[in-house]
Amino acid sequence: MGSLAKTTDQLATISHVNTELEGHPPLWITVRVGTYHNDIYINNARILQNQSNIKGKYNGKEQVVHKIDEVLVPTTSPRTVASGLAKPNALDFLNQFESLDINPYRVRNFRQRVQQLQKEEMFGNMGPHTFFIPIDEGVLRSDLIDNKTVDGHLIPKKVLFTAPTKRNVAFETAANGDNLKVYITFFQEPNDKTETVYIKSETKIGDAKHTPGVVISEIVKANIPVENGVIHLIQKPLMVVDTSVNQFLQEKGEGPLSRFVQAIAETGDLGKEFLRTIERARSITLFAPSNAAWNDGNIQSIIQNKDRMREILFMHLVVDERLTKDQIIKNNKRQVYQAPTMNRRKNLYFNVATTGDNSVLTVEGGGVNATVIQANIAATNGIIHIIDRVLGVPYTTVLDKLQQDPMLNETFFLGLFGDFNAQLNKTGKKFTYFVPRDKAWSDARVALPSTVKKLFMREFGYYAQQILQKHLVDATAPYTMERLKQLSNYTKPEGTGHVPRTEVELQSQRGSLKISVEERPDHSFIIHWRGQKIPVFRPNVECTNGIIHVIDVPFLQEDDIRVIRDSATGIILAPNLLMFVLVKLLL
Structure with a gap:
């Protein structure tokens, strides 16, 4: 019960209302701006606005009733009220938490460190502030908590309850200075049914005592309202790096x-x-x-x-x-x-x-x-x-991979000509696709400027299909680089400079594709094709319907694209298209 009658419009313009509880502890108000409407929160409870603003009078006094989605629980107990702590602040909470109902948690270790560092004043300052207090179980080495670390557990001038606070938004901490930058973010695991809220403390700029990086701590008891803000009990201290990777797991x-x-x-x-x-x-x-x-x-x-x-x-x-x-x-x-x-x-x-x-x-x-x-x-x-995904477990088709990979845009664009790409989505296939990355096409524009220019012109889309067909093999099983190397029998006899190599003849959609594969000492691969050495930038990119090998040079030569211009009409015809026209005329 607030001490004054306020509608939602009026509540949205103030930071708090005092309650009728003994000592008049405040209720903190947060307005969360939305796309279509704004939500108003009282502490962590959301006002259901379509069921609120019910007005009345009692003994001549105005009254307003609002419906909320959560019970408001004060931070008090019979012992604290008797001792004059009807509205404890964060320092009172630290000093007398044994009197409060926060079982099974204890915060003695952090309290002791705050007292040793003479940082009590920070918790007693008038708010509004947000405090993060680690429980005893998580404070393994209190000596690693120094003055700046304590400051890193305070977000000043903001009261942040978990429900209204936006996720993945960084808030400055009291530890921030010229040589140290520490931020705190609220986040949740996507699709987590437990709705556990975590705190991420990120030291963006560190110093000799504070390691740059992120520390994640679970909020084990959230939204404890106090006179100067809100307290969240967390599983372990922020800014403190005291666990190995294995211990973190x-x-x-x-x-x-x-x-x-x-x-x-x-x-x-x-x-x-x-x-x-x-x-x-x-x-x-x-x-x-x-x-x-x-x-x-x-x-x-x-x-x-x-x-x-x-x-x-x-x-x-x-x-x-x-x-x-x-x-x-x-x-x-x-x-x-x-x-x-x-x-x-x-x-x-x-x-x-x-x-x-x-x-x-x-x-x-x-x-x-x-x-x-x-x-x-x-x-x-x-x-x-x-x-957000497990590496090595394919979940996309060859087509999906081309669409999503930012370095395969050019090959995907070529495949739009004549709807070549459509077949790459068939799940019953097992493709091996040698895909030139964007840099390969960029380099080819320098080496074969006229050829590549024509290849990417829509009127020569027929050629684009031909070239891509040369890169695509459809077999009963995809060919990994290791298998192609084995089939190539690429070995170097001792004492000789000669490297015997057997060409593998693959049946591409454009006919025979003869290549051999060499594996380098660093386990990278080279494809030998028509006298060229083509580095494989990314081998064995697994898809649900095959494998992609990302290559640094396309299977392309200057005479692969030839055009004929009719001197009378000025119309440009590809040789195959010209032959088709002549056959039609003869018939």
């Missing part, structure tokens, strides 16, 4: 990677081997699939296949490197950055899409393109990035 509770940990456990000895590899590594980068990523039905059958699962698990792991999002973006500026994984024949390939100040990082492994949804989670021995 094994943390108690249903964390954002619990399904990943479950999948590892279900593989038995293989999972133990994977975790030992993570634990022993001095420096690693782990791309860990989110809980929602494991909902794909194809994955469950694969988990039972130990050899396949080994490839998948180790494809998510880069050793001897701590790759932050900023480092990957920097490495990606000059050329497409790729990093070798513990699956020795598989690299990870990165792409960055920038819109304004926002950069979205994607990573591809084994034909699967995943988006990094939580970057730079810091651990003592590495970095964790949470991604």
Whole structure:
């Protein structure tokens, strides 16, 4: 019960209302701006506006009734009221939490550290503020909590209850200064039925004592209202990096990677081997699939296949490197950055899409393109990035892959001529498609300017189909690079400079395609075709209906496209089209 009668329009213009409870503790008001209408929250409860603003009078006083979707619970108890704490602030909460109903949680360790650092004043300041207090169970090393770390648990001048606060919006903390930048974000796991809310503390600019990176902590008890704002009890301290990658995965509770940990456990000895590899590594980068990523039905059958699962698990792991999002973006500026994984024949390939100040990082492994949804989670021995798909488990057709991959745009565009691309969506097929990446076509425009110019002209769409048919093989099973190398029998006898090579004759849609494949010491591949050495930029990109090999040079020569101009009419005819016209005339 508020002490004043206010309609929703009036509530939307103020920050709080005092209650009729002893001591008159405040109810905090938040207006969440929406596309079609604004929602108004009282603490964490949303006002149901179509059932509110019911006016009346009692003893001559105006009254207004609003219907809300959650019970308002005060932060008080008989003991606190008796001791004069009818409306405790955050400092009162810390000092006398034993009198409050927050079982089973205790916050002695953090309180003790606040007292040692003489930071009590920060919790007693007039609000409104948002406080994050770690429970005892999560404070493993209180000596790592210093003055700036305590400041990093406060968002000043804002009261942020979980329901009205927008997800994935960064809020400045009290730790921010010239040499240190720390932000806090509320987020939830997509499709998480438990509706668990997490806090992400990101140290964007660190110093000697504070490691740049992200610390994630679960809110274990949310929305505790106090006189100077709101308190959220969290599972572990923010800004403190005191766990290894393996320890982060094994943390108690249903964390954002619990399904990943479950999948590892279900593989038995293989999972133990994977975790030992993570634990022993001095420096690693782990791309860990989110809980929602494991909902794909194809994955469950694969988990039972130990050899396949080994490839998948180790494809998510880069050793001897701590790759932050900023480092990957920097490495990606000059050329497409790729990093070798513990699956020795598989690299990870990165792409960055920038819109304004926002950069979205994607990573591809084994034909699967995943988006990094939580970057730079810091651990003592590495970095964790949470991604939205399981790498190495294909979920797209060849056509879908061409449409979605930003470096295959040119080949996809050519395939629109004559509707060549349509066949690539057939799920009953097993294609092997040698796809020139965009850079390959860019280089070809320099080497064969006239030929490539004509190829991309719509009036010569017939030629585009011919050239792409030469790159596409439709067989009973797709050809991996390893299989093509084996068929090529590419060996170099000792003591000789000669390298005997057998050409593999594949039946492309345009007829015979004769190639041989060489594997380099770094496990990359070279295709030999008509005297050319063509690097394979990305081998074995798996799709549900075949394999794509991304190549650096198209199967294209200057005389592949010839046109004839009729001197009388000026009409340009391709040789095959001219032959068709002549046959029609003769008939």
